Amino acid sequence: MQRGGFRAALFHWRKPLFYLECLVSGKGVNGPVGPRDGSMSEAAARYHYGNISQVLEALVAADGTAGHPYPSGARIGFGREASVMLPDLADAAHYLCMLHGRHPGVVDYAATRSADNSARNWLIQAADGFARERAYLAQVTVAVGPAPSTAGQSDCETVVSQQRHALDMLAQSDRRGCAMGAAVALVLDWHAVRHVLDIAAIRVGLEPHRSDLPDRAATLQVAEAIGGDDAIDRAIQFGARQLLNQHRGLWDLLQARARIRAVSPDRHA
DSSP states (O other): OOHHHHHHHHHHHHHHHHHHHHHHHTOOOSSOSSOTTSHHHHHHHHTSSSOHHHHHHHHHHHHSGGGSHHHHTOOOOOGGGOSSOHHHHHHHHHHHHHHHSSSSOHHHHHHHHOOOGGGHHHHHHHHHHHHHHHHHHHHHHHHHOSOOOOTTHHHHHHHHHHHHHHHHHHHTOOSTTHHHHHHHHHHHHHHHHHHHHHHHHHHTTOOOOOOOSOOHHHHHHHHHHHOOSHHHHHHHHHHHHHHHHHHHHHHHHHHHHHHHHHHOGGGOO
């Protein structure tokens, strides 16, 4: 990927951030939310109808981390057998830490916004579990070393900081169901994110620990419990889609950075 393509990738993901801020704040925008290539909006349209738990499951499968070629291609291996090299894993850990490594996070904010008693126990478990995930993320990030120097470093950090800000706004939305949609999508998608972190941990000699996040069945069950009303279901879908949108944008960015390092290894050693 040439530098021009890299800059296009950065611009590609700044626009959805602007749309998200306008929609969450209630100002509105003219135009669609999400990537201009239509991948996210088409998936959202395909799974707009049905039980909310089925909708969320389909959205995560289509638009989540597991469906992105960069993280889903990661395999455990060393040297030439490794599908993702250690600098790429360090890059992923570093930027994931920027996005989700601070407290309070998406789940913590959602816990303060939700008034649904049916979600209380799930939120407690999710918040406690994600606190341990943040500690694990920090441990892996330190162990794999600093993010590799790559062209456009400051622009990348600016974009991910904007993503973090957008997620904070999303998780603090007063629109009932929006914050919970983001929290549910994060927990569902984190299982695939964790796969990449575990590979990074194994590569540097750390033993991955068991995740204490709510499992898929419990997470989908709580989404179904708080949904059922059309307006709430739409808000849950919106929060989930935007969370997945930001994750997909991050993986696009990391993939672009890896390609830059691959074509100019002498500049990014």
